[in-house]
Amino acid sequence: MKIRIRYFAALREALGPQEELDCEPGVTVSQIRDRLVARGTPYADVLATHRLVRCAWNQHMCELNHAVTSEGELAFFPPVTGG
């Protein structure tokens, strides 16, 4: 299945606004992140595990262990700083 990945703020500047990725159903957000990190620079730098990266599945904040079971939109971004 295909999922859309979106990046915001510093991640968007390094990786671009969005991309499509082929995934098998049941994959966790953390596994998707590992796959992106395995690409090397710049993915490994901004998505590395020691970084504070937040994620959202279909526009709701989610945890890294969230399992993706259908097509949809996954977003990675830094902690929010509005207001």
Add this chain to the structure above:
Amino acid sequence: MDALEVCIQEADFDLGTEVRRLREAHRDVGAVVAFLGTVRDYQDRPEGGLQGMELEHYPGMTESAIQHMIAEARQRFDMKSVRVIHRVGRLNVQDQIVMVAVASAHRGEAFAACEFLMDYLKTQAPFWKKEWTPQGGQWVDARDSDDRAVERWGLKGQGTSQ
């Protein structure tokens, strides 16, 4: 639910107009509390004065996250009406960034609801700030103090100190 409760926009807004609308919407409003956040420069900045700020959001998610927090606030406080405006795009020092205004029957509920919404917004609404100085642009780091502010309401912060 009022469709005009949340607005994410590049344009500036007028606090007086917004407060008047909230006040006039219900005959039983006795108190309006409005918070206004502005772009500030600070003197202790080693890299020099702030030239401006850039605000990014996640269209769709940002609006629904704020609607969700308004629903949460309604469970806790008496709010007759509420309005949240958050600007995005390029802003200058002293510009208005955000407004949260709450109309209630009494001031206690209006003060509390306004502070709750603002604390929640700081840690849960997808906005990101980038500051521009003569040295270039720098994304602003999330602050532990914002986490502590939201945790006081029994809500989870972002865990930025981990």
